[in-house]
Amino acid sequence: SQKIEQNSEALNIQEGKTATLTCNYTNYSPAYLQWYRQDPGRGPVFLLLIRENEKEKRKERLKVTFDTTLKQSLFHITASQPADSATYLCALPDSSYKLIFGSGTRLLVRP
Amino acid sequence: EAGVTQFPSHSVIEKGQTVTLRCDPISGHDNLYWYRRVMGKEIKFLLHFVKESKQDESGMPNNRFLAERTGGTYSTLKVQPAELEDSGVYFCASSASGLAGHEQFFGPGTRLTVL
Numbered sequence: 001s002q003k004i005e006q007n008s009e010a011l012n013i014q015e016g017k018t019a020t021l022t023c024n025y026t027n028y029s030p031a032y033l034q035w036y037r038q039d040p041g042r043g044p045v046f047l048l049l050i051r052e053n054e055k056e057k058r059k060e061r062l063k064v065t066f067d068t069t070l071k072q073s074l075f076h077i078t079a080s081q082p083a084d085s086a087t088y089l090c091a092l093p094d095s096s097y098k099l100i101f102g103s104g105t106r107l108l109v110r111p
Numbered sequence: 112e113a114g115v116t117q118f119p120s121h122s123v124i125e126k127g128q129t130v131t132l133r134c135d136p137i138s139g140h141d142n143l144y145w146y147r148r149v150m151g152k153e154i155k156f157l158l159h160f161v162k163e164s165k166q167d168e169s170g171m172p173n174n175r176f177l178a179e180r181t182g183g184t185y186s187t188l189k190v191q192p193a194e195l196e197d198s199g200v201y202f203c204a205s206s207a208s209g210l211a212g213h214e215q216f217f218g219p220g221t222r223l224t225v226l
Contacts, residue, residue, distance in 0.1 A: 004153075032213060043115070043202050043217030044154070089154070097142060097212055098167055101154040 002027045004102035006090055012108045019077040021105045023090030029068040030092040035075050038087045038104065047088075048075075080109045113137070115218035117203050123224045129191040132221045136185070136205030142212050143186050145178060148220075149199035157201075160186060172197075193225045 003026040013019050023033070032051045036044035050057045050066045050073065057064045063076040077084050087104040094100050116135045124130050136143045145157040157176070158168040162183035171178070175194070180186040190197055200222050204215040 034213070036217075041219070043204070043219050045217070046214045049213055093213075094156070095167070097144070097206060097215070098156050098159055098170075099144075099146075099215065100156070101146075103153040 002030075002092060002094060002100050004090055004092060004100060006088075006102035006105045008103060008105070010106040010108055012110065013080060015080060015082060015109055015111050017080055019080050019084070019107055019109070021075040021088050021090075021107065023073040023075065023102055025071050025092060029071065032093065033064075033066055033073050034091045034099070035062075035064060035073075036089040036091060036101075038089055044089055044101075077107075080107075082109045082111050085109050115203055115205050115216050117201075117218040117221050119221060120219065121222045121224075123226065124193055125226055126195055127192045129189065130193055130223060132188045132190075132201055132203075132223070134186045134188070134203030134218060136203070137216055139207070140205035140216075141183070141208050142206040142215075143180060144204045144206075144215060145186070145188055146202040146204065146217075147199050148202065149196075154202065157188075190223075193223075195225050198223055198225045 005024045034049045035047045038044045048064045050064045061078045065074045087106045089104045090102040091099045118133045143160040148154045156170040159166045160180045177189045200220040202220045204217045206212040206215045
């Protein structure tokens, strides 16, 4: 079955720097991959979706890449701000709309 | 526009008791999902409704869990009888149909503690 690996260690960076989070999957390449943001005590919030035929997708300060050869997606936040501090989740569809989630990487942006 | 709402936000019950969680999806969303996150683990899929029909319930742990979505609007998830390992945060999500359905909107979750 599909497994997703995200760095369980928290990423601690200085405000203004670029944060880069990694998502690796082990099995088949999915038709698309999603990134969600989760704050404490709240549900995940959808950020970006990237399809298998797209190498890169951008939305404001966010950029996602998808490398089906490496079975990896990178999630970048440029010019990071303390408000970007949260847990970021990678998710893949298993079948139809059913999502498989990684355990998430906690990002802390220091002022 | 109201998002996905869940009730209650917290529930503390004794082992062997029954608990019913409720989810109100975004109006007009045909797809409704239940997920669960137990302590220290990743969010895991429980089941998926399309309108009032169960499309996929492969993630339901056992027959102590019963989900319904009468009339294709709100959904309930009943745990009877609850066991200690059922503790966790239960999330509900909804999405539109078609390609727009890939984006799932999550509720704030119900934190269930079984003592």
